[in-house]
Structure formats: C-alpha cells, structure tokens
Amino acid sequence: xxxxxxxxxxxxxxxxxxxxxxxxxxxxxxxxxxxxxxxxxxxxxxxxxxxxxxxxxxxxxxxxxxxxxxxxxxxxxxxxxxxxxxxxxxxxxxxxxxxxxxxxxxxxxxxxxxxxxxxxxxxxxxxxxxxxxxxxxxxxxxxxxxxxxxxxxxxxxxxxxxxxxxxxxxxxxxxxxxxxxxxxxxxxxxxxxxxxxxxxxxxxxxxxxxxxxxxxxxxxxxxxxxxxxxxxxxxxxxxxxxxxxxxxxxxxxxxxxxxxxxxxxxxxxxxxxxxxxxxxxxxxxxxxxxxxxxxxxxxxxxxxxxxxxxxxxxxxxxxxxxxxxxxxxxxxxxxxxxxxxxxxxxxxxxxxxxxxxxxxxxxxxxxxxxxxxxxxxxxxxxxxxxxxxxxxxxxxxxxxxxxxxxxxxxxxxxxxxxxxxxxxxxxxxxxxxxxxxxxxxxxxxxxxxxxxxxxxxxxxxxxxxxxxxxxxxxxxxxxxxxxxxxxxxxxxxxxxxxxxxxxxxxxxxxxxxxxxxxxxxxxxxxxxxxxxxxxxxxxxxxxxxxxxxxxxxxxxxxxxxxxxxxxxxxxxxxxxxxxxxx
Ligand SMILES: *[C@@H]1O[C@H](CO)[C@@H](O)[C@H](O)[C@H]1NC(C)=O
Ligand SMILES: *[C@@H]1O[C@H](CO)[C@@H](O)[C@H](O)[C@H]1NC(C)=O
Ligand SMILES: *[C@@H]1O[C@H](CO)[C@@H](O)[C@H](O)[C@H]1NC(C)=O
Ligand SMILES: *[C@@H]1O[C@H](CO)[C@@H](O)[C@H](O)[C@H]1NC(C)=O
Ligand SMILES: *[C@H]1O[C@@H](CO)[C@H](O)[C@@H](O)[C@@H]1NC(C)=O
Numbered sequence: 292x293x294x295x296x297x298x299x300x301x302x303x304x305x306x307x308x309x310x311x312x313x314x315x316x317x318x319x320x321x322x323x324x325x326x327x328x329x330x331x332x333x334x335x336x337x338x339x340x341x342x343x344x345x346x347x348x349x350x351x352x353x354x355x356x357x358x359x360x361x362x363x364x365x366x367x368x369x370x371x372x373x374x375x376x377x378x379x380x381x382x383x384x385x386x387x388x389x390x391x392x393x394x395x396x397x398x399x400x401x402x403x404x405x406x407x408x409x410x411x412x413x414x415x416x417x418x419x420x421x422x423x424x425x426x427x428x429x430x431x432x433x434x435x436x437x438x439x440x441x442x443x444x445x446x447x448x449x450x451x452x453x454x455x456x457x458x459x460x461x462x463x464x465x466x467x468x469x470x471x472x473x474x475x476x477x478x479x480x481x482x483x484x485x486x487x488x489x490x491x492x493x494x495x496x497x498x499x500x501x502x503x504x505x506x507x508x509x510x511x512x513x514x515x516x517x518x519x520x521x522x523x524x525x526x527x528x529x530x531x532x533x534x535x536x537x538x539x540x541x542x543x544x545x546x547x548x549x550x551x552x553x554x555x556x557x558x559x560x561x562x563x564x565x566x567x568x569x570x571x572x573x574x575x576x577x578x579x580x581x582x583x584x585x586x587x588x589x590x591x592x593x594x595x596x597x598x599x600x601x602x603x604x605x606x607x608x609x610x611x612x613x614x615x616x617x618x619x620x621x622x623x624x625x626x627x628x629x630x631x632x633x634x635x636x637x638x639x640x641x642x643x644x645x646x647x648x649x650x651x652x653x654x655x656x657x658x659x660x661x662x663x664x665x666x667x668x669x670x671x672x673x674x675x676x677x678x679x680x681x682x683x684x685x686x687x688x689x690x691x692x693x694x695x696x697x698x699x700x701x702x703x704x705x706x707x708x709x710x711x712x713x714x715x716x717x718x719x720x721x722x723x724x725x726x727x728x729x730x731x732x733x734x735x736x737x738x739x740x741x742x743x744x745x746x747x748x749x750x751x752x753x754x755x756x757x758x759x760x761x762x763x764x765x766x767x768x769x770x771x772x773x774x775x776x777x778x779x780x781x782x783x784x785x786x787x788x789x790x791x792x793x794x795x796x797x798x799x800x801x802x803x804x805x806x807x808x809x810x811x812x813x814x815x816x817x818x819x820x821x822x823x824x825x826x827x828x829x830x831x832x833x834x835x836x837x838x839x840x841x842x843x844x845x846x847x848x849x850x851x852x853x854x855x856x857x858x859x860x861x862x863x864x865x866x867x868x869x870x871x872x873x
Contacts, residue, residue: 312523312566313345313370316631320364320371324638330836331813334696334864335669337386337643339376343368343634344641346470346524346607347622348375349392349409349419352614354443357383359622360392360419361643362406368634373403375421378868379444382665383620383646385866392419392448399423399433399454406524407432408473408609410484410504411546416440418504419448420484422469423455429465431455432486434504457499457507463488468497470524473611474504475545477580478554485514487522487563494522494563498583515585519595520567524607527585528619529557530575530651530658540650540659542619544612554580558651560658561585564607565595571608571623572597573658575651590656596720598657602792603774603826604628605644620663621649625814628776628786628829644816644827645809652823657795661822662809670698670860676844679854681740686845689859694744695812695840698860702805703740704853705760705798710736714761714769726773726791731755731847738771740846744810745779747834748841754779754830756808756817759848760798770794770804772819772826779830792824803855811862812836 324341332338343364351358356379363376377392393404400423407421419435433454438447459465467489474484482504485496494517498510514527529548533539535556547553562573572595574587587593600608601623608623623644627634634640647660674691681687712735718725731739741757743750755775763769773791796804809816816827832840842859846852 312569315371316369317371319367319369319631319635321366322635323366324368327639328637331637331831332639333642333811333814335384335666335862335867336645336811336814337867338639339363339388339868341368341638342366343370343639344376344643345370345624345626346406347609347624347643348406348421350609350611350620350622351409351411351417352611353417353445356381356443357613358409358445359386359643363391365391368638368640369631373405375404382668383663384665384668386868387866387871388868389444389446389871392445393421393435393450397450397452397454399425399431400450401426402428405430406470406607408471409611410474412504413476413546417445420471420474422471425455429459430468431459432457432471453505456505457486461509463497464490467521472525472527473545476549477583478549478551483583485525485527487525489521492518492520494519494565496522496525496527496561496563510583512584514583515561515587517593519563519565519572521565522563523566524564524609526562526608526610527559528610529554529559530619532556532558532651532655533653539653540648541617542612542650544614548580558655559585561587562600562608568595569606570595571600571606573600574598575655575658599792600658600660601644601825601827602722603790603828605827610649618648619650621647621660625827625829629782629831630784633831642814657823659822660825661818662807666698669863669865671863673858673860676854676857680851681844681846681854682851683846683849686743686843689842689844689857692859693838693861694810694842694859695837696862696864697810697842698862699742699744699808699810699842699857700805700859701742701844701857702803702855703758704803704855705737705850706802706853707850708737708760708762708768708799710848710850711760711762711768712736714763722771722791722793723789725771726775726789729759730777730789731757731773731775735759735848737850738846738848739773740848740852741806741844742808743843743845744808744815744840745830745832745835746841746843747832747839750843752778752780752832752835753843754815754828755845756806756815756826757845758794758804758806758819766799768798770796770798772817772824774815774817774826774828776828776830780832782831782833785831790826790828792826794820794824796820796823
C-alpha cells in the first residue's frame with residue numbers, strides 16, 4: 292500500500308480510494324486490455340485470458356466437474372466491476388471458462404458480487420452464499436441456487452428475491468461484513484456459518500444459525516475473535532488426526548460433522564485473511580458443538596505472527612472437500628508485485644496458486660500442503676542430478692532442460708552443523724525480517740543453500756529459494772526457509788520483499804531437507820520439507836525469460852552440503868480457460 296500514492300501520481304490524476312482493501316483506480320476500471328502481454332503469463336497456474344482476478348470463490352465438486360469461481364473484473368486489469376467468473380475442470384489441471392456465474396442484477400448485489408462459499412446440502416444440491424453490495428453500499432449476504440440441477444456445468448444461478456438473507460444489523464459495521472464460509476450442520480439439525488467482520492481493531496468471525504438455509508439468526512457470541520483488525524475470507528474446517536479410523540491425510544467434509552463419531556476424531560482449523568497485513572493466519576483447535584465455540588490450542592500463537600499457509604504472496608484462500616479423492620483442497624490468490632501501469636500494459640493481473648492438498652501433520656502441530664497429485668501429469672522431459680557435493684561458496688547450473696516452466700524437486704544433506712550461526716531469540720517471531728537481513732548474498736555458516744532460478748546466464752538476474760540453519764543451543768537448531776527476489780529483475784518499481792518462514796524439522800536428527808519449487812514464468816511457488824513451509828512469490832525477469840531462464844544450485848555458507856538428489860521436469864501447458872466450443 293505504501294507505493295500507492297506514487298503509482299497514482301505516475302498515472303496522473305486517478306482518484307485514489309481504498310475499497311475492501313483494494314486500491315481503486317476509477318479511471319482504469321473499465322479500460323479493456325487491447326493486447327495481452329504473453330511473456331510472463333503463467334503456463335500451468337490458473338489464469339483467465341485477460342484482466343484482473345482476485346479471490347477464489349465457492350470451489351466445489353459437482354457431478355463429475357470441479358468448479359472454481361473467482362472474483363473478476365470483466366472490463367479491466369485493475370480491481371473493479373467485480374463478478375464471479377466461472378470455470379470447470381475434470382482434473383484441476385485443464386480448465387474451461389464458462390459464462391459468469393454470479394453478477395450484479397438485483398438490488399441486493401447491484402454494486403458488486405463479492406466473495407463467498409459453496410455448501411452441498413444433504414440432498415446433493417449446491418448452494419452459494421456470497422456478499423452483495425446493495426444500493427446503500429452495505430455489505431449483505433445472499434444465497435444463490437442452480438437453475439438446473441441436471442446441468443453438471445451449473446451455468447445458471449438463481450438469486451431468490453428474499454435476499455439478502457443476512458443483514459448487517461445489531462451493531463455490525465455494514466462496511467466490514469463479508470465473505471461467508473461454507474456452512475456446516477450441527478447435531479441439533481441447525482446450519483451454521485460465519486461471516487468476517489470487525490469492531491474497531493477486533494476481527495470477528497460472526498456466527499449465524501439456520502434451520503432452513505433461509506432464515507439466519509445471529510448467535511449471541513462469535514465463533515472466535517482477535518485483535519488483528521478486519522477478518523476477511525474466514526475458512527473453518529475439520530481435519531483428521533493421526534491414529535483415528537481414517538488416514539490423517541484424508542479430508543473431512545464439514546457435512547460429516549453431523550456424525551458424532553466423526554466429530555470426535557477431528558481437530559478444527561480456523562483461517563482468517565488479515566486485511567491489516569494482507570497475509571493469512573491459521574490456528575488449530577477444538578470446536579465445542581454444543582456451545583458453538585472454537586478454541587485454538589494453546590500451543591498456537593493466535594495473532595498476526597502465528598502459523599501461515601504460505602509465507603509469501605497468497606491471500607483470500609478457500610478450501611473445499613473433494614469427494615472423489617477424499618481430500619481437502621486449498622485454493623489461494625496471488626496478486627502481482629509489479630506496478631499498476633505494468634498491469635495495464637500487460638492487460639492482466641492476478642493468478643491462483645496451484646491447488647494444494649491440505650491436511651494435519653502427523654504430530655498435529657501444523658498443516659501440511661502439497662500440490663495436488665494431478666499436476667504430475669504435466670511433467671515432461673526431465674533431468675537428474677544425484678550425490679553431488681556443493682562446497683561452501685560453490686554453485687553450478689542444472690542444464691539439459693528448460694526451467695522457465697518446470698517442477699523441481701531437490702533434497703540436500705547437511706553433514707556438519709558445527710558452523711551454524713547463533714540464533715537470536717528475538718528473531719523467533721520475524722522470519723521475514725531475518726531473511727531480509729541475512730539474505731541469499733550474505734554468507735553464512737550452514738547455508739544459505741538452495742536454488743537460484745529464473746536466472747540469467749550471467750546470474751545478474753536471479754531469484755533465490757534457500758535454507759539457512761541456525762543454532763539455538765548445543766542440541767537444538769532452527770531452519771529458516773527464504774525466498775529472496777531482490778535480484779529477480781532490474782525494474783526498480785517492482786515490489787520485491789524477501790519472504791520467509793521457519794521450518795519445523797529437527798535438522799540435527801534428519802540431516803536432510805527437501806525442497807520442491809514450481810516455476811512458472813513469473814511464479815515461484817515453493818514447498819519446504821514436504822510441505823511444512825510454503826512460499827509463493829511473483830517475479831518479473833527481463834533477461835531470464837523463455838529459454839534464457841536457468842536453474843542453478845548454490846551454497847553460500849561455509850559448510851559443505853550435498854545435493855543428494857535433484858529431479859527437474861519441464862511442465863506441459865494445459866488448456867487454460869478456453870471457452871467451451873472454441
Ligand atoms: C438442464 O440441463 C440438462 C443437462 O445439461 C439439459 O439436458 C436440459 O435441457 C436442461 N434443462 C433446461 C430447462 O434448460
Ligand atoms: C466501519 O468499517 C469501515 C471500513 O473498514 C471503517 O472505515 C469505519 O470507520 C467503520 N465504522 C465504524 C463505526 O467503526
Ligand atoms: C532419473 O532418476 C530416476 C529415479 O532414479 C530414474 O527412474 C530416471 O530414469 C532417471 N532419469 C534420467 C534421465 O536419468
Ligand atoms: C535447547 O533448546 C531446546 C528447544 O528450545 C530445549 O528443549 C533444550 O532443553 C535446550 N537444551 C539446552 C542444553 O539448553
Ligand atoms: C499484493 O501487492 C503488493 C504490492 O503492491 C501489496 O503490497 C500487497 O499488499 C498485495 N497483497 C494483497 C493480498 O492484496
């Protein structure tokens with residue numbers, strides 16, 4: 292946000308306002324893209340042919356198809372004119388674009404159709420709840436039903452005239468009341484859902500109950516609240532615990548919570564997107580069905596330095612239960628890091644991260660995320676490197692394949708931890724600050740080691756994804772995973788923050804750490820230690836594009852490391868949002 296006034300002055304005279312936390316450029320909202328810049332567009336990350344996208348909405352599976360709706364500006368490459376665009380897929384890889392699912396047409400949504408969720412009713416009927424902006428600019432919650440249940444594409448949605456079904460009454464701020472969750476059904480036969488809100492600096496998950504999905508009554512207390520500012524896009528769902536009857540990696544459908552034996556073998560996740568920081572945080576905890584209260588486990592910081600799905604550019608995420616593969620799948624939006632004039636020029640802005648399977652770790656201390664297995668079907672030509680020592684200060688190029696659109700899996704072995712730098716406990720809550728201070732160019736003891744990618748041959752342009760190991764005391768170590776895009780391009784206007792998170796592994800015991808990175812022209816999406824720590828960044832190389840983008844392995848620490856194994860695949864380009872019949 293800090294750069295916004297500058298951007299505006301560059302554009303000359305655009306009026307600046309902040310609306311639902313998106314910087315608003317009224318003059319640009321309806322300027323259609325004439326040409327679409329292809330160079331940095333993604334190959335296999337979800338993206339429409341042009342214009343602005345943000346939050347994923349109402350993901351679901353229905354009659355053989357995965358549905359993804361998303362916030363979309365049909366008229367321009369900046370936020371505005373928001374509707375629910377709609378795409379379907381049989382495999383989460385190839386996508387077909389349909390006509391918009393939900394768009395302003397009634398008084399209760401005439402000024403905008405904002406984010407929301409889908410719920411599959413017990414009779415199999417999918418229903419969408421979304422935030423509409425009414426004629427008084429109030430945020431209200433509406434319901435929409437499919438016009439034709441026999442149509443697996445769910446092309447047409449009917450918005451009953453009894454909308455809005457939830458109003459911002461009884462002291463709720465009508466400008467801070469949005470993004471209803473998927474509903475869940477309690478043992479008492481009542482539906483529940485939460486809507487994100489705030490009261491001064493207190494973020495709130497406002498709880499509602501309903502018998503019939505039409506008349507909703509606000510509960511006397513919220514599901515949960517915290518002093519972290521507006522809570523956007525809440526997501527609340529059960530996860531299986533290890534040792535239960537189902538495998539801990541299996542998903543749990545919120546609909547199953549009616550069954551008390553299922554409810555006894557799960558924990559719950561509450562994720563909120565913090566408008567104040569533009570990052571997301573989650574806690575794992577316990578939900579009392581009779582009192583309708585969620586209590587995070589004490590082990591988890593319930594604030595804005597707690598656990599994050601992704602320590603990079605990833606926001607407004609939403610999960611859904613996939614009944615085909617019995618897993619929970621997570622979608623999240625990544626915005627651009629270039630400037631608004633850049634977006635205008637390229638004619639597009641925003642992508643969705645690769646859908647991730649999400650589940651509770653075996654020990655129950657965090658969630659694990661992993662790209663859905665289907666994306667392996669895009670893997671083409673590959674290269675292998677194995678058992679290669681990388682001495683302190685050395686690096687080498689991984690040649691023989693095109694890395695600009697690729698999937699890289701690497702495993703590093705650390706023989707000796709003696710030289711690890713001392714960890715200052717003050718860094719405990721500031722991985723990002725630590726990575727900024729000790730970036731990939733700052734020599735270390737054990738690390739920084741990892742990948743330089745989207746790198747030009749002369750290495751002038753490069754993005755680093757790496758690990759660095761610190762010593763806490765004689766027996767305990769801290770592993771930092773970091774993404775350093777400070778040299779990703781020469782363009783000075785581009786937002787290039789170092790992003791980082793700690794990795795919860797006992798490196799003294801494992802001596803090994805794995806990294807998987809999905810590279811896609813302007814996307815770098817990394818999964819550390821099998822999905823314990825994830826970081827997505829957007830970069831805009833000028834030289835390291837197409838066949839001139841290279842991959843290197845580097846070690847800028849004193850200690851030698853070994854690359855035990857690296858496999859890197861070129862990725863094919865799936866069908867991405869072609870119109871049906873085109
Ligand atoms: C409903 O969808 C089915 C399947 O696509 C189609 O055959 C039927 O004609 C549709 N009905 C109406 C009323 O549009
Ligand atoms: C309601 O929320 C809006 C948007 O965040 C804020 O500008 C306004 O001050 C809030 N109003 C009150 C009464 O808190
Ligand atoms: C790479 O290693 C894998 C696993 O060992 C092997 O199956 C594959 O054939 C190797 N590929 C090449 C190109 O050597
Ligand atoms: C080292 O730190 C770990 C984790 O904080 C702690 O459990 C352990 O007791 C410490 N060991 C010593 C020798 O201080
Ligand atoms: C994405 O863009 C950057 C650069 O403009 C902003 O700093 C972020 O706040 C923004 N992220 C979101 C989630 O809007």
